[in-house]
Amino acid sequence: MIWWAVLGAGIGCYLLKLVGLSVPARVLGNPLVARIADLIPVALLAALVTVQVLAAPEGRALTLDGRVLALGVAVLLLLARAPFLVVVFGSAVAAALVRLL
Protein backbone atom coordinates (compact mmCIF):
# COMPACT_ATOMS: atom_id res chain seq x y z
CA MET A 1 0.00 0.00 0.00
CA ILE A 2 2.81 2.41 0.81
CA TRP A 3 4.35 1.82 -2.61
CA TRP A 4 1.01 2.64 -4.26
CA ALA A 5 0.80 5.91 -2.32
CA VAL A 6 4.44 6.78 -3.13
CA LEU A 7 4.14 6.12 -6.85
CA GLY A 8 0.53 7.24 -7.29
CA ALA A 9 1.02 10.56 -5.51
CA GLY A 10 4.47 10.96 -7.10
CA ILE A 11 3.15 10.59 -10.64
CA GLY A 12 0.13 12.72 -9.73
CA CYS A 13 2.41 15.53 -8.53
CA TYR A 14 4.38 15.32 -11.79
CA LEU A 15 1.17 15.57 -13.81
CA LEU A 16 0.10 18.63 -11.78
CA LYS A 17 3.34 20.33 -12.85
CA LEU A 18 2.93 19.24 -16.49
CA VAL A 19 -0.67 20.48 -16.65
CA GLY A 20 0.48 23.91 -15.50
CA LEU A 21 3.05 24.11 -18.29
CA SER A 22 0.59 22.79 -20.87
CA VAL A 23 -2.86 24.34 -20.52
CA PRO A 24 -3.69 27.91 -21.58
CA ALA A 25 -3.62 30.25 -18.58
CA ARG A 26 -7.30 31.20 -18.99
CA VAL A 27 -8.40 27.62 -18.16
CA LEU A 28 -7.45 28.14 -14.52
CA GLY A 29 -7.93 31.90 -14.62
CA ASN A 30 -11.02 31.94 -12.39
CA PRO A 31 -10.08 34.36 -9.57
CA LEU A 32 -11.70 32.23 -6.87
CA VAL A 33 -9.77 29.14 -7.98
CA ALA A 34 -6.55 31.16 -7.99
CA ARG A 35 -7.24 32.48 -4.46
CA ILE A 36 -8.01 29.00 -3.13
CA ALA A 37 -4.83 27.66 -4.70
CA ASP A 38 -2.85 30.47 -3.06
CA LEU A 39 -4.23 29.63 0.38
CA ILE A 40 -4.12 25.83 0.23
CA PRO A 41 -0.38 25.43 0.95
CA VAL A 42 -0.65 27.70 4.00
CA ALA A 43 -3.75 25.91 5.35
CA LEU A 44 -2.27 22.44 4.83
CA LEU A 45 1.15 23.28 6.26
CA ALA A 46 -0.41 24.93 9.33
CA ALA A 47 -2.60 21.85 9.84
CA LEU A 48 0.39 19.54 9.40
CA VAL A 49 2.37 21.46 12.04
CA THR A 50 -0.55 21.18 14.47
CA VAL A 51 -1.16 17.48 13.92
CA GLN A 52 2.53 16.58 14.04
CA VAL A 53 3.04 18.42 17.32
CA LEU A 54 -0.25 18.01 19.20
CA ALA A 55 -1.90 14.73 18.10
CA ALA A 56 -1.44 11.96 20.66
CA PRO A 57 0.54 9.02 19.21
CA GLU A 58 -2.35 6.64 20.02
CA GLY A 59 -4.76 8.86 18.07
CA ARG A 60 -7.99 10.87 18.52
CA ALA A 61 -6.67 13.10 21.31
CA LEU A 62 -4.39 16.10 21.79
CA THR A 63 -1.38 15.93 24.05
CA LEU A 64 1.44 18.22 25.20
CA ASP A 65 4.89 16.61 25.29
CA GLY A 66 8.46 17.22 24.17
CA ARG A 67 7.30 17.93 20.63
CA VAL A 68 5.80 21.28 21.71
CA LEU A 69 9.10 22.33 23.22
CA ALA A 70 10.87 21.21 20.05
CA LEU A 71 8.50 23.39 18.01
CA GLY A 72 9.23 26.32 20.32
CA VAL A 73 12.93 25.85 19.59
CA ALA A 74 12.08 25.82 15.87
CA VAL A 75 10.21 29.14 16.25
CA LEU A 76 13.21 30.72 17.98
CA LEU A 77 15.55 29.45 15.27
CA LEU A 78 13.25 30.77 12.53
CA LEU A 79 13.07 34.17 14.27
CA ALA A 80 16.88 34.13 14.30
CA ARG A 81 16.76 33.43 10.53
CA ALA A 82 18.54 30.09 10.88
CA PRO A 83 18.74 27.96 7.71
CA PHE A 84 16.22 25.15 7.13
CA LEU A 85 18.52 22.30 8.17
CA VAL A 86 19.49 24.04 11.41
CA VAL A 87 15.80 24.55 12.26
CA VAL A 88 14.91 20.90 11.61
CA PHE A 89 17.86 19.23 13.29
CA GLY A 90 18.01 21.82 16.10
CA SER A 91 14.41 20.96 16.88
CA ALA A 92 15.23 17.23 16.83
CA VAL A 93 18.12 17.76 19.24
CA ALA A 94 15.81 19.69 21.60
CA ALA A 95 13.28 16.83 21.61
CA ALA A 96 16.00 14.24 22.16
CA LEU A 97 17.45 16.22 25.08
CA VAL A 98 14.04 16.65 26.74
CA ARG A 99 13.49 12.90 26.55
CA LEU A 100 16.86 12.21 28.13
CA LEU A 101 15.96 14.31 31.16
Place this chain on the structure above:
Amino acid sequence: MSGEEVRRAVVRDSLGVAIATGTYGLSFGAVGVASGLDVAQTCALSLVMFTGASQFALVGVLGSGGTPLAGALTALLLGTRNTLYGLRMAPLLGYRGWRRLAAAQVLIDESTAMSVTRPDRSLARTGFLTTGLTIFALWNLTTLVGAVAGEQLGDPKDLGLDAAVGAAFLALLWPRLSTPVLRVTAVLAALVAAGAVTVTPAGVPVLVAAGVAVLVAALAPRPARQPEDAP
Protein backbone atom coordinates in the same frame (compact mmCIF):
# COMPACT_ATOMS: atom_id res chain seq x y z
CA MET B 1 26.97 44.56 -17.38
CA SER B 2 27.49 42.73 -20.66
CA GLY B 3 25.15 39.90 -21.67
CA GLU B 4 27.68 37.30 -20.62
CA GLU B 5 28.15 38.91 -17.19
CA VAL B 6 24.40 39.04 -16.65
CA ARG B 7 24.15 35.35 -17.51
CA ARG B 8 26.95 34.48 -15.11
CA ALA B 9 25.22 36.44 -12.34
CA VAL B 10 22.00 34.48 -12.95
CA VAL B 11 23.91 31.19 -12.79
CA ARG B 12 25.69 32.25 -9.60
CA ASP B 13 22.47 33.30 -7.83
CA SER B 14 20.69 30.15 -8.97
CA LEU B 15 23.49 27.90 -7.74
CA GLY B 16 23.44 29.62 -4.34
CA VAL B 17 19.72 28.96 -3.89
CA ALA B 18 20.02 25.45 -5.32
CA ILE B 19 22.87 24.34 -3.07
CA ALA B 20 21.14 25.67 0.05
CA THR B 21 17.86 23.97 -0.91
CA GLY B 22 19.32 20.73 -2.24
CA THR B 23 20.78 19.86 1.13
CA TYR B 24 17.30 19.84 2.77
CA GLY B 25 17.16 16.35 1.29
CA LEU B 26 19.24 15.20 4.27
CA SER B 27 16.37 15.99 6.62
CA PHE B 28 13.79 14.52 4.26
CA GLY B 29 15.72 11.24 4.00
CA ALA B 30 16.10 10.97 7.76
CA VAL B 31 12.45 11.84 8.40
CA GLY B 32 11.27 9.44 5.67
CA VAL B 33 12.80 6.35 7.25
CA ALA B 34 11.83 7.60 10.72
CA SER B 35 8.21 7.67 9.52
CA GLY B 36 8.28 4.00 8.56
CA LEU B 37 9.20 4.10 4.87
CA ASP B 38 12.17 2.07 3.70
CA VAL B 39 15.16 3.63 1.97
CA ALA B 40 13.88 2.72 -1.52
CA GLN B 41 10.46 4.29 -0.91
CA THR B 42 12.03 7.43 0.54
CA CYS B 43 14.35 7.77 -2.47
CA ALA B 44 11.50 7.03 -4.91
CA LEU B 45 9.59 10.00 -3.50
CA SER B 46 12.50 12.34 -4.16
CA LEU B 47 12.96 10.98 -7.69
CA VAL B 48 9.33 10.83 -8.83
CA MET B 49 7.41 13.34 -6.68
CA PHE B 50 10.28 15.85 -6.33
CA THR B 51 8.43 18.63 -4.53
CA GLY B 52 9.54 18.99 -0.93
CA ALA B 53 6.38 20.03 0.92
CA SER B 54 4.36 17.20 -0.67
CA GLN B 55 7.06 14.68 0.19
CA PHE B 56 7.22 15.80 3.82
CA ALA B 57 3.41 15.72 3.93
CA LEU B 58 3.15 12.15 2.68
CA VAL B 59 5.70 10.78 5.15
CA GLY B 60 4.35 12.99 7.96
CA VAL B 61 0.79 11.70 7.56
CA LEU B 62 2.00 8.08 7.32
CA GLY B 63 4.31 8.54 10.31
CA SER B 64 1.49 9.86 12.48
CA GLY B 65 -0.71 6.88 11.69
CA GLY B 66 -2.70 8.18 8.71
CA THR B 67 -3.65 5.92 5.81
CA PRO B 68 -1.59 5.89 2.59
CA LEU B 69 -4.64 7.36 0.82
CA ALA B 70 -4.85 10.33 3.22
CA GLY B 71 -1.10 10.86 2.81
CA ALA B 72 -1.34 10.74 -0.98
CA LEU B 73 -4.27 13.19 -1.08
CA THR B 74 -2.45 15.67 1.18
CA ALA B 75 0.64 15.46 -1.04
CA LEU B 76 -1.45 16.04 -4.18
CA LEU B 77 -3.27 19.05 -2.67
CA LEU B 78 0.07 20.62 -1.77
CA GLY B 79 1.30 19.84 -5.29
CA THR B 80 -1.41 21.99 -6.88
CA ARG B 81 0.66 25.13 -6.31
CA ASN B 82 3.15 23.82 -8.89
CA THR B 83 0.31 23.92 -11.44
CA LEU B 84 0.00 27.66 -10.82
CA TYR B 85 3.76 28.10 -11.20
CA GLY B 86 3.47 26.26 -14.53
CA LEU B 87 0.76 28.58 -15.77
CA ARG B 88 2.96 31.58 -15.02
CA MET B 89 6.16 29.99 -16.37
CA ALA B 90 4.83 28.43 -19.60
CA PRO B 91 4.88 31.58 -21.77
CA LEU B 92 8.20 32.67 -20.29
CA LEU B 93 10.03 29.37 -20.84
CA GLY B 94 8.30 28.45 -24.12
CA TYR B 95 9.20 24.74 -23.95
CA ARG B 96 7.52 22.24 -26.30
CA GLY B 97 7.60 18.47 -26.82
CA TRP B 98 10.09 16.41 -24.80
CA ARG B 99 11.69 19.55 -23.36
CA ARG B 100 8.38 20.43 -21.73
CA LEU B 101 7.99 16.88 -20.36
CA ALA B 102 11.47 17.11 -18.81
CA ALA B 103 11.10 20.70 -17.58
CA ALA B 104 7.87 19.82 -15.75
CA GLN B 105 9.76 17.57 -13.33
CA VAL B 106 11.96 20.42 -12.08
CA LEU B 107 9.09 22.96 -11.87
CA ILE B 108 9.21 23.72 -8.13
CA ASP B 109 9.18 26.71 -5.75
CA GLU B 110 12.84 27.59 -6.17
CA SER B 111 13.24 27.09 -9.94
CA THR B 112 10.18 29.31 -10.45
CA ALA B 113 11.47 31.98 -8.08
CA MET B 114 14.89 32.11 -9.76
CA SER B 115 13.36 32.39 -13.24
CA VAL B 116 10.10 34.31 -13.11
CA THR B 117 11.67 37.77 -12.77
CA ARG B 118 14.14 37.45 -15.68
CA PRO B 119 13.76 39.96 -18.51
CA ASP B 120 13.93 37.50 -21.42
CA ARG B 121 13.42 33.83 -22.31
CA SER B 122 17.08 32.93 -22.50
CA LEU B 123 17.86 34.22 -18.99
CA ALA B 124 14.63 32.73 -17.65
CA ARG B 125 15.65 29.31 -18.97
CA THR B 126 19.15 29.72 -17.52
CA GLY B 127 17.75 30.48 -14.06
CA PHE B 128 15.13 27.74 -14.27
CA LEU B 129 17.45 24.97 -15.48
CA THR B 130 20.43 25.87 -13.29
CA THR B 131 18.25 25.93 -10.18
CA GLY B 132 15.99 23.00 -11.06
CA LEU B 133 18.65 20.55 -12.25
CA THR B 134 21.11 21.35 -9.46
CA ILE B 135 18.42 20.88 -6.80
CA PHE B 136 17.24 17.66 -8.48
CA ALA B 137 20.73 16.16 -8.36
CA LEU B 138 21.53 17.32 -4.81
CA TRP B 139 18.07 16.55 -3.40
CA ASN B 140 18.19 12.95 -4.57
CA LEU B 141 21.76 12.46 -3.40
CA THR B 142 21.14 13.95 0.05
CA THR B 143 17.85 12.04 0.42
CA LEU B 144 19.78 8.79 -0.03
CA VAL B 145 22.45 9.89 2.47
CA GLY B 146 19.83 11.03 5.01
CA ALA B 147 17.77 7.85 4.63
CA VAL B 148 20.73 5.49 5.00
CA ALA B 149 22.08 7.48 7.95
CA GLY B 150 18.63 7.63 9.57
CA GLU B 151 18.29 3.88 9.26
CA GLN B 152 21.68 3.26 10.90
CA LEU B 153 21.07 5.66 13.76
CA GLY B 154 18.49 3.65 15.65
CA ASP B 155 15.12 4.58 17.14
CA PRO B 156 13.95 7.87 15.58
CA LYS B 157 12.16 8.82 18.82
CA ASP B 158 15.43 8.76 20.76
CA LEU B 159 16.90 11.10 18.15
CA GLY B 160 13.92 13.45 18.29
CA LEU B 161 13.31 12.99 14.58
CA ASP B 162 9.55 12.59 15.09
CA ALA B 163 9.52 16.08 16.61
CA ALA B 164 11.60 17.43 13.73
CA VAL B 165 8.76 16.78 11.25
CA GLY B 166 6.69 19.56 12.84
CA ALA B 167 9.71 21.87 12.64
CA ALA B 168 10.13 21.04 8.94
CA PHE B 169 6.50 21.96 8.21
CA LEU B 170 6.84 25.17 10.21
CA ALA B 171 10.00 26.11 8.30
CA LEU B 172 8.16 25.53 5.01
CA LEU B 173 5.18 27.56 6.25
CA TRP B 174 7.12 30.49 7.76
CA PRO B 175 8.09 32.40 4.57
CA ARG B 176 4.53 32.06 3.22
CA LEU B 177 2.89 34.05 6.05
CA SER B 178 3.40 37.32 4.20
CA THR B 179 -0.11 38.87 4.39
CA PRO B 180 -2.82 39.11 7.11
CA VAL B 181 -5.15 36.86 5.07
CA LEU B 182 -2.47 34.17 4.89
CA ARG B 183 -1.77 34.43 8.63
CA VAL B 184 -5.48 34.20 9.49
CA THR B 185 -5.78 31.19 7.19
CA ALA B 186 -2.88 29.49 8.97
CA VAL B 187 -4.33 30.07 12.46
CA LEU B 188 -7.83 28.91 11.44
CA ALA B 189 -6.45 25.82 9.70
CA ALA B 190 -4.40 24.94 12.79
CA LEU B 191 -7.48 25.29 15.04
CA VAL B 192 -9.69 23.25 12.69
CA ALA B 193 -7.05 20.53 12.43
CA ALA B 194 -6.63 20.41 16.23
CA GLY B 195 -10.39 20.04 16.65
CA ALA B 196 -10.62 17.41 13.94
CA VAL B 197 -7.87 15.31 15.57
CA THR B 198 -10.28 14.35 18.34
CA VAL B 199 -13.10 13.19 16.06
CA THR B 200 -11.57 11.84 12.83
CA PRO B 201 -8.99 9.15 12.00
CA ALA B 202 -5.33 10.18 11.63
CA GLY B 203 -4.59 11.91 8.34
CA VAL B 204 -8.10 13.31 7.91
CA PRO B 205 -7.64 16.48 10.04
CA VAL B 206 -5.16 17.89 7.53
CA LEU B 207 -7.56 17.32 4.64
CA VAL B 208 -10.40 18.93 6.61
CA ALA B 209 -8.19 21.98 7.12
CA ALA B 210 -7.96 22.41 3.34
CA GLY B 211 -11.60 23.48 3.61
CA VAL B 212 -10.40 26.54 5.52
CA ALA B 213 -8.55 27.67 2.39
CA VAL B 214 -11.77 27.39 0.39
CA LEU B 215 -13.82 29.29 3.00
CA VAL B 216 -11.29 32.09 3.48
CA ALA B 217 -10.88 32.49 -0.28
CA ALA B 218 -14.65 32.80 -0.68
CA LEU B 219 -15.31 35.08 2.30
CA ALA B 220 -12.25 37.33 2.78
CA PRO B 221 -12.27 40.80 1.25
CA ARG B 222 -10.31 40.51 -1.94
CA PRO B 223 -7.23 42.70 -2.34
CA ALA B 224 -5.97 43.38 -5.83
CA ARG B 225 -3.73 40.44 -6.70
CA GLN B 226 -0.14 41.48 -7.11
CA PRO B 227 1.28 39.90 -10.24
CA GLU B 228 4.80 39.87 -8.81
CA ASP B 229 4.02 38.05 -5.54
CA ALA B 230 6.78 35.60 -4.81
CA PRO B 231 6.04 31.91 -5.43
